[in-house]
Amino acid sequence: MMTDQTKIKKCLFPAAGYGTRFLPATKAIPKEMLPVLTKPLLQYGVEEAIEAGLDTMAIVTGRGKRAIEDHFDISYELEHQIKGTSKESYLTEIRRVINACTFSYTRQTEMKGLGHAILTGETLIGDEPFAVLLADDLCDNDAKGVLAQMVELYNEYRCSIVAVEEVPKEETNKYGVIAGKVLHDKLIQVDNMVEKPEPKDAPSNLAIIGRYILTPDIFDILRETKPGRGGEIQITDALLQQAKQGKVLAYKFDGRRFDCGSVDGFVEATNYFYQKG
Numbered sequence: 001m002m003t004d005q006t007k008i009k010k011c012l013f014p015a016a017g018y019g020t021r022f023l024p025a026t027k028a029i030p031k032e033m034l035p036v037l038t039k040p041l042l043q044y045g046v047e048e049a050i051e052a053g054l055d056t057m058a059i060v061t062g063r064g065k066r067a068i069e070d071h072f073d074i075s076y077e078l079e080h081q082i083k084g085t086s087k088e089s090y091l092t093e094i095r096r097v098i099n100a101c102t103f104s105y106t107r108q109t110e111m112k113g114l115g116h117a118i119l120t121g122e123t124l125i126g127d128e129p130f131a132v133l134l135a136d137d138l139c140d141n142d143a144k145g146v147l148a149q150m151v152e153l154y155n156e157y158r159c160s161i162v163a164v165e166e167v168p169k170e171e172t173n174k175y176g177v178i179a180g181k182v183l184h185d186k187l188i189q190v191d192n193m194v195e196k197p198e199p200k201d202a203p204s205n206l207a208i209i210g211r212y213i214l215t216p217d218i219f220d221i222l223r224e225t226k227p228g229r230g231g232e233i234q235i236t237d238a239l240l241q242q243a244k245q246g247k248v249l250a251y252k253f254d255g256r257r258f259d260c261g262s263v264d265g266f267v268e269a270t271n272y273f274y275q276k277g
């Protein structure tokens with residue numbers, strides 16, 4: 001069967017980081033498996049990707065991340081134990097996820113930055129456009145999810161897209177920051193982007209959050225990208241090369257985003273989803 005290489009089917013999840021901000025919780029548990037209520041962060045991400053019509057989840061893991069693979073697999077003992085009991089319903093959602101897509105894994109053996117993690121995923125992606133989702137940016141929208149909004153935009157514009165939101169100016173050094181030409185109130189054609197600039201050097205207060213659509217030429221660019229901020233290979237630097245050719249859009253998404261890479265954001269997300277019911 002021919003696959004339609006113009007359609008986005010795959011989502012890459014960089015999940016090799018150590019999660020040091022959540023120690024000791026993350027000593028033996030991957031940070032992507034920390035639950036907001038009863039669901040691990042990564043499952044929220046996978047569900048967002050499925051909702052966007054994606055069916056292939058490509059996960060870049062590292063040492064000590066086996067719990068991720070076990071989570072997206074059948075647990076026969078558990079299924080057998082609770083079959084026919086009232087507890088069976090607790091597994092309905094994860095079963096649906098497992099049935100809706102396939103999972104493939106590769107390991108990043110050295111932590112050399114987000115750009116390097118994405119390049120490590122090339123073997124799972126191949127020569128087609130794809131999405132990238134950072135599970136510690138947890139997004140919620142009552143209507144269409146953030147990735148679904150971006151896939152729709154991709155189908156119209158056929159270029160790389162980053163999701164952005166306004167952040168307080170003093171926080172620009174936590175994000176990739178973009179600037180460019182406003183196409184309409186939600187869309188900007190990017191002509192500059194800087195990884196974690198100090199407020200005085202930031203080109204704007206529009207911060208990239210962990211949702212990307214990337215065209216596959218990004219892999220060749222990443223191979224040539226020198227270490228940048230923090231001595232790491234940055235996706236922001238690679239995207240700047242595409243932006244210089246007018247091929248990157250920044251999208252002010254509809255919805256809320258929680259920075260679950262920080263304790264404050266994590267608690268905020270937990271309260272939000274608890275109240276939402």
Ligand code: G1P
Pocket residue numbers: 114134137174175176177195196207208209210234235236261
């Ligand atoms: C990464 C990116 C950064 C982006 C952020 C979104 O940084 O390098 O450009 O703004 O994700 O969460 P990290 O948070 O991994 O340091």
